[in-house]
Amino acid sequence: MKRLYSFLIGITVIVLVLFGISHQLENQSNEGTTEKLVIYNWGDYIDPELLDKFTEETGIKVDYQTFDSNEAMYTKIQQGGTTYDLTIPSEYMISKMMDENLLVKLDKNKIKGLENIDPKFLGLSFDENNDYSIPYFWGTLGIVYNDTMVENPPQEWEDLWSEEYRDNIMLVDGAREGMGIGLQTLGYSLNSRNKAELEEAADYLYELTPNIKAIVSDEIKGYMIQDAAAIAVSFSGEASEMLDGNEHLHYVVPSKGSNLWFDNMVIPKTAKNIEGAYAFINFMLRPENAYQNALYIGYATPNTKAKEMLPDDVKDDEAFYPSDETLKNLEVYDNLGRKLLGDYNDLYLQFKMYRK
Structure with missing residues (x-):
């Protein structure tokens, strides 16, 4: 029994020594590398x-x-x-x-x-x-349109409510973006903290629903490149990829106001x-x-x-x-805090449910 015990102790020591050598060699191999x-x-x-x-x-x-x-x-x-x-x-x-x-x-x-x-x-x-x-990086929120599908290209947010664009707008899925469009079209700040203004903006968005084909996120790029819709509301970087994929697409930043991110x-x-x-x-x-x-x-x-x-x-x-003149009318999103951001999200969710 003692011999077995001594044998096991010896094996353990050997394993520990080998582990130590391996660890030391690993450290040495890493010295001065990365x-x-x-x-x-x-x-x-x-x-x-x-x-x-x-x-x-x-x-x-x-x-x-x-x-x-x-x-x-x-x-x-x-x-x-x-x-x-x-x-x-x-x-x-x-x-x-x-x-x-x-x-x-x-x-x-x-x-x-x-x-x-x-x-x-x-x-x-x-x-x-x-x-x-x-x-x-920086960029804007704006409007992408297809020149083969739009007779009168939109230039401002208010243009999106035109009957010409019925069932033809892809809207980026975001509470701040959707509510911001409604607020800025009505002349309010996209960082509004006024409950009455927020509710008015949400009500105004309801009137846009006949023109909305879909509310989507990453899929917007593919849809627009494939001529699935005439107009999209999206970010400038996404728009750049769309324009690269379809020569008939153009990007416009509403000069009266939009998001600068x-x-x-x-x-x-x-x-x-x-x-x-x-x-x-x-x-x-x-x-x-x-x-x-x-x-x-x-x-x-x-x-x-x-x-x-x-x-x-x-x-x-x-x-x-954008020109400095346009940049003057662009707003950066403020951190609204959990409660107020919750109000934006709730109103936007009601809008999304309403259009269904």
């Missing part, structure tokens, strides 16, 4: 070649994970079960995450290239000093590789990288030097780079 940076971003929202380039330059491997909504991203980070080093939420969600202490306050001394960002895209209401976020880079409070996150922010602020990304994605870049590098037919297209 760290890891976990990026949490929208799907297909960066040129993959840029991720490879970043790794080649810095030695930092990128673990690129995706989400399909701001709310899904927020929930993952708020729960804290998974570590993300950098993510790219939209403006209203940035404000919410700031309020809930979910973001790292940026050390501006570690950021290089902020001067490349157009000043009009800095210091906005959702992050007044850019203490927590750096612009990545921003997706910004932030560092979540639970980040483990904060220095790597700063390195990536600086990498994306470099004009040549921002330019490459804008060409690949098709969204508007806030980087002035990158914009200058774009082809003339892209940077001079006011549908995607």
Whole structure:
């Protein structure tokens, strides 16, 4: 029995020694190779070649994970079960995450290239000093129309109520977008906190229902490219893909008012590789990288030097780079708070049920 006991002890010691050697060799093989940076971003929202380039330059491997909504991203980070080093939420969600202490306050001394960002895209209401976020892409909400199916192209939100467009409008599925259209058509802010204005906007949307063919999300691109509808309400980046897929499609930003949105880079409070996150922010602020990304994605870049590098037919297209006059009438979504956002959602849901 003693011999068996000694034998087992010996085997255990050998296993432990071998494990220690293996672990040591693994550590040695990793020395000077790569760290890891976990990026949490929208799907297909960066040129993959840029991720490879970043790794080649810095030695930092990128673990690129995706989400399909701001709310899904927020929930993952708020729960804290998974570590993300950098993510790219939209403006209203940035404000919410700031309020809930979910973001790292940026050390501006570690950021290089902020001067490349157009000043009009800095210091906005959702992050007044850019203490927590750096612009990545921006865009608008607007109208896509097919010139073979529309005799009188819509130019403003109010035009969508025309009988000419009966059963021919694809509406993006979003409470803020739908309610915003109703509010702005009536001359109100898309961030209205007035209950009477909200109810009036919802009532006005009911009158639009005969013209609505469908309320959809990602499917809008395919439908419009395939001539399934004459008109769509969608975001500028989605519109860019539609126009690439169908030469008869055009994009218009209502000059009297629409949504101006921003997706910004932030560092979540639970980040483990904060220095790597700063390195990536600086990498994306470099004009040549921002330019490459804008060409690949098709969204508007806030980087002035990158914009200058774009082809003339892209940077001079006011549908995607609106004039300063149009920009004055565009509004950024405010963080309305849970209760008021619930009112928007309830009214929009009633509208969706009404049209059925």
